Amino acid sequence: MTNSPVHDPLILYGQTFQSRMMLGTSRYPSPSVLKAAVQKAQPAMLTASLRRQNVTSKDAPNRFWDMLHELEVPVLPNTAGCHSIQEVITTAQMAREVFETPWIKLELIGDDYTLQPDTLNLVEAASRLIKDGFKVLPYCTEDLVLCQRLVDVGCQAIMPWAAPIGTGKGPINPYALRTLRERLSSVPMIVDAGLGLPSHACQVMEWGFDGVLLNTAVALAQDPVTMAGAFAHATQAGRDAYRSGTMTEQHAAQPSTPVLGTPFWHQS
Amino acid sequence: MNVFINQVQHELAEGATLADAVTLLQARPPFAAAVNLQFVPNTQYAQQLLQSDDRIDIIAPVTGG
Numbered sequence: 001m002t003n004s005p006v007h008d009p010l011i012l013y014g015q016t017f018q019s020r021m022m023l024g025t026s027r028y029p030s031p032s033v034l035k036a037a038v039q040k041a042q043p044a045m046l047t048a049s050l051r052r053q054n055v056t057s058k059d060a061p062n063r064f065w066d067m068l069h070e071l072e073v074p075v076l077p078n079t080a081g082c083h084s085i086q087e088v089i090t091t092a093q094m095a096r097e098v099f100e101t102p103w104i105k106l107e108l109i110g111d112d113y114t115l116q117p118d119t120l121n122l123v124e125a126a127s128r129l130i131k132d133g134f135k136v137l138p139y140c141t142e143d144l145v146l147c148q149r150l151v152d153v154g155c156q157a158i159m160p161w162a163a164p165i166g167t168g169k170g171p172i173n174p175y176a177l178r179t180l181r182e183r184l185s186s187v188p189m190i191v192d193a194g195l196g197l198p199s200h201a202c203q204v205m206e207w208g209f210d211g212v213l214l215n216t217a218v219a220l221a222q223d224p225v226t227m228a229g230a231f232a233h234a235t236q237a238g239r240d241a242y243r244s245g246t247m248t249e250q251h252a253a254q255p256s257t258p259v260l261g262t263p264f265w266h267q268s
Numbered sequence: 269m270n271v272f273i274n275q276v277q278h279e280l281a282e283g284a285t286l287a288d289a290v291t292l293l294q295a296r297p298p299f300a301a302a303v304n305l306q307f308v309p310n311t312q313y314a315q316q317l318l319q320s321d322d323r324i325d326i327i328a329p330v331t332g333g
Binding site for chain 1: 296307328331
């Protein structure tokens, strides 16, 4: 829809994507709303997870699974809820088998209240997954050194948070995010978690981030389908603005209409 | 012997495999399995011998962020 991928594709691990927005699939009012939101936004990837639900033949049919196939959008499984490296490794391996994809959104939670990543173990987890053949997109904080270490162990893209998951606060530490963007200028970065408004997405894209990952901001909108489109537009608008080069801010006013030839100038 | 499948205790015969546990649960694809937090590929279910008190996780796709 709003994408201009031909000349400006998002490239992660050598794979080209037709959108710079990724979309989560949780917390929508209904499966049909989720499906319509995906069709509206046309995201690059859809996140999904694994749980002990809908496993037996006594359960209701797994309609989410059927929907994923119908939508034909690449799936990005996550390791949400994992609190140890071993949980991450096992969950990722299970996801790879079920979803038939090497992609994994690495989530290793260190604090249940803020859902802050376990930064002390994240690098080791990423390293082991990469050695096992995964294409790892690590959910991380905006800490520069952490992100550098993730890149050092082979992460070809990283996903710093804007704010804690589900808060919708927008970027709460612009200085650190922008510093991260500037210092690791060649690393694809997807801002994941904490965005609440399309303007938040536009803002981080204007700063030069390569994409955004959203879920709650769309799913909990009064009209998730329209909001999905709004985020897609905002994401692309921010990208276009970044590529266009912004003007230099000025301290003093400067008339945009030519002064020369102004009628009645200084006549009264 | 007693094993735990998705945190629920079940009884299986000695010498049972992960394939037996999957059958007992009537697991319906798509799903993946792990024993004691170690992933077991679906090609290995019949060879994966279970021990008493093993903890088996069988999980399926759900929505996620």
